[in-house]
Every structure is written in structure tokens, then in C-alpha cells.
Amino acid sequence: MSSHSAGSHPSTRLYVAVAVILAALTALEVMVFYIEALAPVLIPILLVMMAAKFALVAMFFMHLKSDGPVLTAIFAWGVFIATAIVVGLMAIFGKFGA
Amino acid sequence: MEGPTSTGIPNRKLAMWTFIGSECMLFGTLIATYMIYRGRNLVPPYPHDLLNIPFITVTTFVLLMSSLMMVLALAAVQRNDLRATKLWLGLTALFGLIFLGGQYYEFSHFVHEGLPLSRNLFSSTFFVLTGTHGAHVAGGVIWLGTLLVRTVNGKLDARHAETVEIAGLYWHFVDVVWIILFTLIYLLV
Numbered sequence: 001m002s003s004h005s006a007g008s009h010p011s012t013r014l015y016v017a018v019a020v021i022l023a024a025l026t027a028l029e030v031m032v033f034y035i036e037a038l039a040p041v042l043i044p045i046l047l048v049m050m051a052a053k054f055a056l057v058a059m060f061f062m063h064l065k066s067d068g069p070v071l072t073a074i075f076a077w078g079v080f081i082a083t084a085i086v087v088g089l090m091a092i093f094g095k096f097g098a
Numbered sequence: 099m100e101g102p103t104s105t106g107i108p109n110r111k112l113a114m115w116t117f118i119g120s121e122c123m124l125f126g127t128l129i130a131t132y133m134i135y136r137g138r139n140l141v142p143p144y145p146h147d148l149l150n151i152p153f154i155t156v157t158t159f160v161l162l163m164s165s166l167m168m169v170l171a172l173a174a175v176q177r178n179d180l181r182a183t184k185l186w187l188g189l190t191a192l193f194g195l196i197f198l199g200g201q202y203y204e205f206s207h208f209v210h211e212g213l214p215l216s217r218n219l220f221s222s223t224f225f226v227l228t229g230t231h232g233a234h235v236a237g238g239v240i241w242l243g244t245l246l247v248r249t250v251n252g253k254l255d256a257r258h259a260e261t262v263e264i265a266g267l268y269w270h271f272v273d274v275v276w277i278i279l280f281t282l283i284y285l286l287v
Contacts, residue, residue, distance in 0.1 A: 009172075009173070009176075010169075012170065012173055015166060015169045015170065015173070016166065018166075019162065019163060019165070019166035022162045022165075023159060023162060023163070026155065026158060026159060026162065026280075027155075029280075029281065029285060030151060030152075030155050030285070033151065033285045042285075042286075043286060046281050046285050046286060047281070049281075050277060050278060050280075050281040050282075053274075053277045054274050054277050054278065057165060057270055057273055057274050057277065058270075058274060060169075061165050061166075061168070061169050061266075061270045061273075062266075062267055062270045062271070062274075063263075067107075068106075068107070070105060070107060070112075071107065071111075071112075071115045074112075074115045074116060074118075074119050075115060075118060075119055075122075077119060078118065078119030078120065078121070078122030078123060079122050081122065081123050081126065082122040082123050082125060082126025082129075083126070085123065085126040085127055085130050086126055086129050086130040086133060088130075089130040089131075089133075089134055090130065090133050090134060093134045095133065095134065095136075
């Protein structure tokens with residue numbers, strides 16, 4: 001047994017609610033993909049919904065919301081480095097225009 | 099049994115989160131490679147000719163729901179409900195297998211349509227990125243299988259809830275990686 005004194009984990013009802021939101025967001029992403037009128041703003045819309053799904057899983061299913069700042073910092077650092085790698089290399093290879 | 103730690107966080111859990119942090123960087127490099135070569139494909143077939151959005155949406159939904167099964171398994175083992183633990187662990191592994199089956203079908207379809215690994219920039223980056231993710235899912239399914247066997251044999255109960263939680267962290271990480279890949283590969287094609 002551990003001595004870890006994390007906050008209490010979410011209830012089953014909250015887990016199910018998060019799963020329903022995740023499913024709804026996924027359906028919405030696919031709907032947006034097929035609506036031609038939204039093509040000019042497709043990228044920001046999809047990235048926002050992707051980030052929302054990512055955050056929901058990390059906060060509630062991975063318990064970062066209740067497990068304290070140390071674990072959040074470790075994960076955030078990894079995500080930050082990964083994002084910097086992706087954005088930096090895309091910029092170097094001219095993927096942002098010009 | 100693990101004693102108190104200086105951080106207040108169990109060592110195994112801290113180790114898993116550190117591992118997950120390093121995995122972010124691994125997938126970051128693979129995603130960067132895919133994004134750099136995206137749209138620079140000069141040799142057919144092209145992604146929009148092959149990617150089956152409705153099919154992948156279904157497998158994505160299956161993987162998302164497997165994360166729900168995983169947290170329900172953790173909640174069950176924490177209250178020492180071993181019958182429910184077996185059910186939810188089994189369903190999580192089953193959903194993982196369904197996802198892998200979908201990925202196998204997709205890969206087979208691509209190869210059948212003339213897109214083996216080394217055909218063009220898209221095939222190389224796509225297969226390496228999604229294949230690496232698939233290998234992680236396969237590893238997770240095996241891990242879940244061992245937990246299920248231990249539960250069936252009476253060797254896993256509420257005292258081992260942390261073991262299930264750590265496996266769950268890995269499983270949810272695999273899920274969040276797919277959330278990113280689904281958007282970047284399939285919807286921003």
C-alpha cells in the first residue's frame with residue numbers, strides 16, 4: 001500500500017459523463033469535417049476540440065485534476081517539449097507558409 | 099508494500115508518469131515527421147484516396163470507450179468488487195483488440211490498394227506513426243490480460259488497486275495519443 005494522499009477520484013457518474021462528452025466531441029469533429037462551409041476555419045475548430053478531448057481524458061480519466069500539481073507538471077513538461085518539437089520542425093521545414 | 103515517499107506520490111506511479119512524459123517526446127518526433135511530409139507526396143496513392151473516415155471514427159469511438167471501461171475497472175477494484183473488476187478489465191482488453199483488428203484491416207486494405215510501407219512519403223510516415231501507436235495498444239492489451247488473469251486467480255484485489263491505476267495511466271495515455279492522431283491524420287488530411 002502506498003502513502004499517497006491524492007484527492008478522491010471522480011464518481012462513476014462523472015466518468016460516464018466525461019465519456020459521453022468525448023463521444024459527442026468526436027461526432028462533432030467528424031460532422032465539422034464534412035461541412036464544406038466550415039473549411040476556412042476547419043483547422044482551428046478541430047484543434048480546439050482535439051485539445052478539449054485531450055484535457056478531459058488527462059484531467060478525469062488520468063486523475064490529474066485530483067492527483068496534485070507534481071504529476072501535472074511532469075506530464076505538461078513532456079507535452080510542452082513534444083509540442084515544441086512539432087511546431088519547431090514544422091516552422092523549419094516551411095509548413096506555416098511563405 | 100511501499101513505504102512513505104518524500105514526494106507523497108508512490109514511486110511506481112511517479113515512474114509511470116515520468117515514462118509517459120518521455121513517451122510524449124517519442125510521439126512528438128513521429129508526429130513532427132508526419133506533419134513535415136504531409137502534402138508533399140508526389141507518388142500515388144494519396145491519403146484522401148484511401149483514408150476511410152467513417153470506419154476510423156468507429157474504431158476511435160471504441161478506443162475512447164475502452165478508457166471508460168478502464169476507469170470503471172479501477173473504481174471496481176478500489177471497492178474490492180472483483181466480479182466487476184474482471185468484467186471491466188476484460189471489456190477494456192476486448193475493446194483494445196477490436197481497435198487493433200480495425201488497424202490490421204486498415205493496413206491490409208492500404209497494402210492491397212498499392213500502398214506498402216516504402217511506397218511514398220505518406221505510407222512511410224503513416225505506417226511508422228500509427229504502427230508505433232498500435233504497438234503501444236498491443237502492449238497495453240497484454241498488460242490488461244495479465245491483470246485479468248491475476249484477478250481471476252485471486253491474486254489481485256483492493257490492496258493492488260495502485261497496480262490497476264498504473265496500467266490505467268498507460269492505457270489512457272495511448273488513448274490521448276490517438277485523440278491527436280485521429281485529428282491530425284484523418285481529419286486534417
